[in-house]
Amino acid sequence: MFKILKYSFYDLMRSRWSYVYFLFYLALGFVLLFLNNDVSKAVITLMNVIIVLVPLIGTIFGVMYFYNSKEFTELLLALPIKRSSIFTGQYLGVAGSLTLSLVMGLGIPFIVYGLFRSNAIWDFTLLLVVGAFLTLIFTALSFNIALSNENKIKGFGYAVLLWLFFAVIYDGLFLLSLIIFEDYPLDKYSLVATMLNPVDLSRTLILLKLDISALMGYTGAVFKSFFGTRSGFFISIFMLILWTLIPLYNLIRKANKKDF
Template identity: 40%
Template sequence: MRKVMQYGFMDLLRSKWMIGYGAIFFCITSVMIYLIGDFTQVIISMMYLVLYLIPLLSIVLGIMYGYQIREYIAWVLSHPISRGQVFMGYYLSLALVLIIYFAAGMGLPFLFAGIFSTGSASAFGILLGSGVVLAVIFSGMAMWVVFANDNKLLGLGKGLLIWLVMTILYDAFFLIAVITFEDYPLETFALIASILNPIDLSRILLISNLDISALLGYTGAIIQSVLGTSGGMVWVLAGYIIWLIFPLWRYLRITSKKDF
């Protein structure tokens, strides 16, 4: 697995798409720090980009890379090597490169601006950590989609649909449900709803640290009131663990039976 991961890692590290991915975050972060100046406001602005752009780019770049290496993987599997190690190696290399370019692209401008000498360092750490976790989760989803669909266009379409549902349609469905059942207790519903969406789990962490629930829509306000406590954070971490494991489990399960 180490050699497979090393090959995939070096291949992705040189990819122009991945370099562009990191450059996007570097440029946007640098411009925002220069124009806004206040670290808290910059973090709030970057939060929207992280919550929407990281899932989109992770799933699109992951799907593109997955379809690119399918034929090569079929050749590798013709050799006496563990199937699980091959697929795990490529997944880890994808996730690691996404993390490196995101962390460098967004982290370096903050570092050069002296974020750790301010009171916003903890919020920055949560923002960076949330982006890392989302990159891992959605890279797993991307590889799952790739090997569950032989048609590239169909796979890309499903990937974009996953992103659309989790980032845009989810809040709309949540709001409709809350309005419809406003006379009923919403604590259990909010708990389940938060775990069903890793993006909202990241919102909760940032809301709790910055106290900006009013800026994040009705979903953020309702869920923060239920999960914005120390006990609620346990559920947030549990939700993260579920989302880190589930796409990877589905991906490995599908590839273990995939006939190339």
């Protein structure tokens, strides 16, 4: 598995798209810090970009890599190697390279602008951790989609639809349900609904860590009473871990049953 992971990682690190991804975050970090000259404000601005862009890139890269390396995967399947090792290695290689590009692309400009002397170091660390989780989650989901669809066009279509659902449609349905059932107590419902969407959960964690939950109104007070506590924070991280492990388990299960 580690040999396959190493090959997938180096293969993607040599790809021009990995450099584009890295340079985009590098330029974005320097531009934001140049305009704001304040690390804390730059972190708040970056949150909106990370929450939307990282899942999209993870989804597209995952589907693209799976289809482009299909012939190599079939060659590996003909060898006496466990299927779980093949697909886990490829998945970790893709997710690892994307995470490295994200961390280095944002880390370099913030370090140059004095991140370690700033009070925002923990906020920035949480931002990178959340970005890494979103990369792992949506790369795993994209691998599941690609494995379930032989047709590339369908695979790409479903992948984009998945990202659109979690990033946009889910929020619309969530707000609509809050309006329809506004006469009922919705505190617990709001918490559960937030944890069922990794994008919303990540956004809520960062907003509360940045102490700007007042922007969320009454809902912010409810979230702060739960996610703002130490136990709530660890439950949220546990949910992000589950969001990572369940698609990966499903990927291995599908791969073991699939007739290539």
